[in-house]
Amino acid sequence: xxxxxxxxxxxxxxxxxxxxxxxxxxxxxxxxxxxxxxxxxxxxxxxxxxxxxxxxxxxxxxxxxxxxxxxxxxxxxxxxxxxxxxxxxxxxxxxxxxxxxxxxxxxxxxxxxxxxxxxxxxxxxxxxxxxxxxxxxxxxxxxxxxxxxxxxxxxxxxxxxxxxxxxxxxxxxxxxxxxxxxxxxxxxxxxxxxxxxxxxxxxxxxxxxxxxxxxxxxxxxxxxxxxxxxxxxxxxxxxxxxxxxxxxxxxxxxxxxxxxxxxxxxxxxxxxxxxxxxxxxxxxxxxxxxxxxxxxxxxxxxxxxxxxxxxxxxxxxxxxxxxxxxxxxxxxxxxxxxxxxxxxxxxxxxxxxxxxxxxxxxxxxxxxxxxxxxxxxxxxxxxxxxxxxxxxx
Numbered sequence: 001x002x003x004x005x006x007x008x009x010x011x012x013x014x015x016x017x018x019x020x021x022x023x024x025x026x027x028x029x030x031x032x033x034x035x036x037x038x039x040x041x042x043x044x045x046x047x048x049x050x051x052x053x054x055x056x057x058x059x060x061x062x063x064x065x066x067x068x069x070x071x072x073x074x075x076x077x078x079x080x081x082x083x084x085x086x087x088x089x090x091x092x093x094x095x096x097x098x099x100x101x102x103x104x105x106x107x108x109x110x111x112x113x114x115x116x117x118x119x120x121x122x123x124x125x126x127x128x129x130x131x132x133x134x135x136x137x138x139x140x141x142x143x144x145x146x147x148x149x150x151x152x153x154x155x156x157x158x159x160x161x162x163x164x165x166x167x168x169x170x171x172x173x174x175x176x177x178x179x180x181x182x183x184x185x186x187x188x189x190x191x192x193x194x195x196x197x198x199x200x201x202x203x204x205x206x207x208x209x210x211x212x213x214x215x216x217x218x219x220x221x222x223x224x225x226x227x228x229x230x231x232x233x234x235x236x237x238x239x240x241x242x243x244x245x246x247x248x249x250x251x252x253x254x255x256x257x258x259x260x261x262x263x264x265x266x267x268x269x270x271x272x273x274x275x276x277x278x279x280x281x282x283x284x285x286x287x288x289x290x291x292x293x294x295x296x297x298x299x300x301x302x303x304x305x306x307x308x309x310x311x312x313x314x315x316x317x318x319x320x321x322x323x324x325x326x327x328x329x330x331x332x333x334x335x336x337x338x339x340x341x342x343x344x345x346x347x348x349x350x351x352x353x354x355x356x357x358x359x360x361x362x363x364x365x366x367x368x369x370x371x372x373x374x375x376x377x378x379x380x381x382x383x384x385x386x387x388x389x390x391x392x393x
Contacts, residue, residue, distance in 0.1 A: 072373065073297075073300055074372050074373070075292040076368060077308065077371040078289055078369070079308075079369060080287055080366065082287055086256055086257055086259070086281060087276040088276055089277065090276075093250055094250055094251075096271065097271075099117055099266050099268050099272065102264065104116050104264075104278075105264070112255055112256065116261075117253040118251065128244045129245055132237070132240045132241035135240060135241075139233045149226065150224050150227060157209065161206070161210055161213050163209075165206050167205065174195050178191060178192050257282060262281055264278045265278055284358075287319075287350060287352055287353060288306075288308055288317075289349070289351070292347050293345075299375040300373055303320055303321060304373055305320060306371055307372040308369040308370065309369060310370065318353070319352050320354075322350045322352040328347055351371065
């Protein structure tokens with residue numbers, strides 16, 4: 001049979017058998033089939049090449065209209081206020097206290113130390129302060145009483161000394177007269193001895209009275225045991241009052257920084273959780289924190305120009321590299337690209353926005369943007385020493 005001849009093959013379709021004529025394969029048709037297979041394999045290889053994942057250092061979704069040079073560094077970044085977002089939590093030691101009243105709303109401008117919220121334990125803490133003040137007043141009165149008692153004892157000691165001196169003077173005069181009478185034989189020896197003993201007793205009484213009065217000198221008055229105990233009790237009462245006033249201050253939540261209230265988390269009647277009562281930040285000076293692939297961080301220097309891209313802005317934001325992190329960590333910002341590397345090792349780079357860009361970015365705290373760092377010579381690296389010296393951590 002030749003190449004162009006047909007082979008007759010039977011085909012069972014039912015009780016009767018029909019004959020189906022198919023062309024028989026030959027050497028010419030095999031060559032055509034092999035050529036078609038090679039074409040299919042080439043098309044599949046081209047398709048797989050177009051689906052190849054991007055390199056790790058550029059594994060971010062970049063806007064197609066952004067022209068990047070080969071030496072430029074690109075990374076994902078997020079917008080944040082200066083000093084990052086501050087989470088205002090309930091004061092330490094507030095226990096089971098709940099929010100009684102919110103004193104600010106989202107978007108409010110507040111100053112450092114300004115009250116933000118009031119907790120429901122304020123009434124109980126105020127009562128504790130009143131009790132501590134009353135106790136302090138009692139201790140103050142006790143100290144005054146003790147000092148008055150000591151002063152009275154001092155006056156009594158002074159009077160006793162004067163009396164003892166008077167008696168001693170009289171006894172000394174009597175002794176002189178009795179000795180004269182004894183020499184003339186008028187007074188007996190027994191009388192003389194009795195007078196001498198009385199004079200010695202009055203002399204000792206003067207010494208004892210002088211010692212008693214010496215304990216009440218102005219220098220030794222504060223060292224009296226009763227006065228010392230009363231002063232210690234007064235100091236303890238003052239400490240209790242200070243602690244009660246400190247506890248009362250914890251019933252009021254105040255702003256830790258000056259800035260803008262970004263989000264109110266806890267509501268009146270709710271117990272503040274680990275996420276805090278509200279968040280705030282200083283939107284007057286916005287910054288960006290970019291994550292740069294570890295193999296590209298060597299190209300980044302403080303002072304280099306940075307362009308931030310996002311579809312949220314009609315025009316890119318501009319700024320400069322402020323500082324470079326000192327540690328390598330795991331990537332925290334994830335691109336929308338399904339082929340991006342989600343387990344990259346990156347270094348955080350902080351970027352200070354220009355004043356106009358900061359004003360435009362103030363409404364988008366936490367927005368994810370694409371940071372394009374211009375590492376070409378003359379792009380700002382010449383200012384590296386000054387920028388590095390003044391870089392904020």
